[in-house]
Amino acid sequence: MIGSQAAYARHAGISKQAVNKLVKQGKIPLTADGQVDFAEADYARRQNGDPARRMAETQPQPHAVEGADEPDQEPESEQQAVPGAGGLSFTKARTAREAYQAKMAQLEYERQLGQWLPKREVEDAMVASGRKIRQGLDGVIGWADELDAAARNGGAEAVRALLKQKVRNLESMVVESLNLLADDET
Numbered sequence: 001m002i003g004s005q006a007a008y009a010r011h012a013g014i015s016k017q018a019v020n021k022l023v024k025q026g027k028i029p030l031t032a033d034g035q036v037d038f039a040e041a042d043y044a045r046r047q048n049g050d051p052a053r054r055m056a057e058t059q060p061q062p063h064a065v066e067g068a069d070e071p072d073q074e075p076e077s078e079q080q081a082v083p084g085a086g087g088l089s090f091t092k093a094r095t096a097r098e099a100y101q102a103k104m105a106q107l108e109y110e111r112q113l114g115q116w117l118p119k120r121e122v123e124d125a126m127v128a129s130g131r132k133i134r135q136g137l138d139g140v141i142g143w144a145d146e147l148d149a150a151a152r153n154g155g156a157e158a159v160r161a162l163l164k165q166k167v168r169n170l171e172s173m174v175v176e177s178l179n180l181l182a183d184d185e186t
Contacts, residue, residue, distance in 0.1 A: 001037075001038040001039070002031060002035045002036065002037050002038065003035060003036060003038065004035060004036065005019045005020060005023065005036055006019075007036075008028075008036040008038055008041055011038055012038075012041070012042070012045070019036070022045070022048075023036075027044055027045065027048045028040075028041045028044050028045065029041070029044060125180075128180075129177045129178060129180060132173070132177040132180075133173070133174055133177050136170050136173040136174065136177075137170070139170075140166075140170075143162075143163075143166055146162060146166075147159055147162060147163070150162045
């Protein structure tokens with residue numbers, strides 16, 4: 001298929017400016033009458049382009065003409081399936097490997113910065129903190145005698161004051177336990 005630079009831009013899913021730039025750089029050849037041979041341009045872009053972008057370009061274009069050549073396919077040398085990779089092409093397998101390595105490098109960097117901790121350490125610290133909080137909550141049952149004495153001696157106001165004090169003490173214990181958890185993680 002042969003057409004204008006604008007038609008090729010639509011075909012390739014890129015901007016007209018990008019096509020114009022590639023033509024000026026000599027990366028897309030023009031015919032004698034200044035038109036673009038789509039098949040030749042696709043091949044030239046694959047040869048001169050970024051391998052990571054080839055994956056996106058190999059997806060079928062919605063405006064492609066049925067029965068036309070498949071210019072967006074990888075060259076035959078790269079279509080060979082990688083053994084043990086479930087039929088992935090070399091380019092796709094390499095792209096997947098590069099993405100995996102980049103993610104692993106990011107995780108290692110974050111670990112070195114102290115942005116994450118081993119799961120077991122966090123779980124152990126949470127269990128210890130939870131036990132301390134549970135012990136504090138179990139002590140609520142022991143408040144009964146004090147509340148009874150407060151009710152007999154000072155009525156509802158004395159009970160409210162005692163509960164307020166006990167709850168503040170319980171809150172302080174929870175905060176202290178959580179602070180210990182935070183200290184253990186650093």
